Amino acid sequence: MSHRFANHAFIEVYYHIKTEMEHIVIEEQSKTSNAKDIIIAAYRGLLGRDPDKNGMSSYLELLKKNSISYEELIRQISTSDEFKTIHGYIHTYGSSRREAMDVFRQFRKYEGPGRAGFVTNFLGCVSNVNHVGLASHSGLVESFPFPGNFHGAALEWIAVLRSVLDARERFSMIELGAGWAPWSAIGYAAAKQKGLSAHVTPIEGDRGHIDYIHHSFRENSIPDSDADVIHGVIGVEDGVARFPRAAQAGHVYGAAAAFSGEGNDGDAFGTFVRHHGGLVAEIEEVTCYSLATILNGKGTIDLIHCDIQGAEGDLFEHHIDVVTKQVKRVFIGTHSADLDRRLISLFPKHGWVCEGIVAAKTRDDPHGDPMLAADGDQVWRNPAFF
DSSP, X not given: OOEEESSOSOOHHHHHHHHHHHHHHHHHHHHOOOHHHHHHHHHHHHHSSOXXXXXXXXXXXXXXXXXXXXXXXXXXXXXXXXXXXXXXXXXXXXXXXXXXXXXXXXXXXXXXXXXXXXXXXXXXXXXXXXXXXXXXGTTEEEOOOSSEETTEEHHHHHHHHHHHHHOBSEXXXXXXXXXXXXXXXXXXXXXXXXXXXXXXXXXXXXHHHHHHHHHHHHHTTOOGGGBOOEESEEESSSEEXXXXXXXSGGGOOOOOOBOTTOOOTTSHHHHHHHHHXXXXXXXXXXXXXXXXXXXXXXXXXXXXXXXXXXXXXXXHHHHHHHHHHHBSEEEEEEOSHHHHHHHHHHHHHTTOEEEEEEOOEEEEOTTSOEEEEEOEEEEEEOGXXX
8 A cells, every 4th residue: 555745744854863863762762661761862852851741641641552652752753843943944945846846847756556665756766664764654655855755855856856867878976975875776767767877886884784775776676787886985085994883774874984093082983973882783994985086987977975974074175176077966965064164165166056055953962062953955066067
């Protein structure tokens, strides 16, 4: 049985924060069977406050009767008006509806049934629900992704699809920090719709996610000859980096690498391990590839999609010359206000034009320290190719 949402609320902000809270609940469950403690953790993490008396009593009663699961508890809180007001994501799509729909409608919309165990997007690409923590959405068929879909906002979709529309004969894409490589699958499917040959190169540091990529590509009919799946991380120079391997790959996304000389408690790697240590199986040494190495011999690239958890500033500052020579468009997920400013300063100096931008959002954690609430989005077009 298929289920259809029209522009449903599971955009990127919700997905990342929901996943973060699932990690917290898993950790709380491992320490206590006290439902009250778990409800408090969910309220503090999602709403920044303790539960009110009515909320506490209501959820305690529902959990006692097994009327809701802990996942449903998180879903209800994170789709509430209070959550939306706090995080403001319903007002920051990065594009107008008209702009988005003008792009989306240039592609054939999937009108078939849903598949058990998968979410199907409007292009017909599927994501395994067990790989992305959405078991309750098995069989879902999404509508057009405005304001977004479960893993990305409209601006991110527009960047990928415009890159396909601007391609000539062959579409080539690199996905840095790929996770299960949803954007590679989307780019590939869109290119095939337009009669293009296509090649995708996802790069991912977690071995479990690499397995998910291979599974996704099989399910989405992407042959090995059209993909170069790379286990490793991207960095300023070739070498070795440390990377936290998830104990359960479907529960952990957003891990950061530690490069040579890094790894203290204050950087992205240290912060991730500190907050998610209970979900990390081990710290692995993985190959670190420079962007110059990845681009070498690949010719013109239609799109680099980059989501590398705070390393994006150093990466593009170091490689801006080779990127400008070879790449037509870049999408970057940003992870702090400082990184937003650095990239906004960098790309125009080298002739790039901004096609869309949404600032990274932060909020105070319970200790008063800033923490990332939602990635920023930046899309840059290289006029040298147009």
